[in-house]
Amino acid sequence: MVKDTLMDAVEAGAKVIQQYYHTRFRITHKEGINNLVTEADHESEKAIFEVIRKTYPDHYLLSEEKGAVKTESKYKWIIDPLDGTVNFAHGIPICCVSIGLEIEGRVQMGAVYNPFMNELFFTEKGKGAFLNGEKIAVSNQQEVMRSCLATGFPYVYPEAGKGPADTFGALVKKGIPVRRLGSAAIDLCWVAAGRFDGYYEYSLNPWDSAAGALIVNEAGGKVTDFEGKDYNIYENGLMSSNGLIHDDLLKVVNEHEF
Numbered sequence: 001m002v003k004d005t006l007m008d009a010v011e012a013g014a015k016v017i018q019q020y021y022h023t024r025f026r027i028t029h030k031e032g033i034n035n036l037v038t039e040a041d042h043e044s045e046k047a048i049f050e051v052i053r054k055t056y057p058d059h060y061l062l063s064e065e066k067g068a069v070k071t072e073s074k075y076k077w078i079i080d081p082l083d084g085t086v087n088f089a090h091g092i093p094i095c096c097v098s099i100g101l102e103i104e105g106r107v108q109m110g111a112v113y114n115p116f117m118n119e120l121f122f123t124e125k126g127k128g129a130f131l132n133g134e135k136i137a138v139s140n141q142q143e144v145m146r147s148c149l150a151t152g153f154p155y156v157y158p159e160a161g162k163g164p165a166d167t168f169g170a171l172v173k174k175g176i177p178v179r180r181l182g183s184a185a186i187d188l189c190w191v192a193a194g195r196f197d198g199y200y201e202y203s204l205n206p207w208d209s210a211a212g213a214l215i216v217n218e219a220g221g222k223v224t225d226f227e228g229k230d231y232n233i234y235e236n237g238l239m240s241s242n243g244l245i246h247d248d249l250l251k252v253v254n255e256h257e258f
Contacts, residue, residue: 100210188212
């Protein structure tokens with residue numbers, strides 16, 4: 001029943017963003033000049049909430065636009081109604097709906113759906129990761145130097161210390177391809193599918209990574225913080241990989257050394 005609700009919810013959100021795609025819609029801004037929120041974000045969120053509340057009216061909801069709708073339930077739905085909003089607003093079809101389900105403090109199920117590429121990623125803890133119903137696995141690349149990586153950049157850039165641009169520069173100066181898709185959820189799913197060998201980002205919110213991080217783990221990959229400790233979706237700093245390059249990639253990101 002919970003899985004059915006999850007799938008119905010991501011499909012409801014995806015249907016909404018498809019309806020708004022390449023149309024005129026209202027755009028507002030959050031912190032950072034290009035941190036956009038569109039009418040589609042809000043309407044997708046409403047559709048997702050309606051699906052979940054229809055079956056589980058007492059469940060805790062945590063969503064990017066609405067924030068926390070707290071209850072005493074042990075079930076928490078962690079929702080990004082439109083991940084990759086800037087892409088969406090510019091007609092770039094690299095965007096998705098992402099929903100993770102946390103039970104008693106641990107993410108146990110997740111789905112990421114990009115309807116524009118017809119790619120639906122799903123996982124349930126302990127049961128593997130899937131793309132359109134077919135099981136997926138991370139890559140077998142063993143060398144960072146031969147890896148294809150992904151990253152993201154924050155809308156409010158950190159002023160002190162080694163930041164995202166420094167790490168990016170260190171990697172590309174060595175000739176390592178680093179992509180910036182603009183959707184953390186998709187980046188994580190593409191690591192899980194073996195398209196990227198690794199993905200790192202300095203600043204994420206729970207709704208960005210709740211589903212995708214579990215999908216990577218269930219595909220045989222590894223997700224940690226920048227210290228190599230178990231990843232917590234409520235803290236900043238995510239490092240994900242196929243597991244084989246993980247330690248070396250941590251060293252690169254932290255020390256900018258190879």
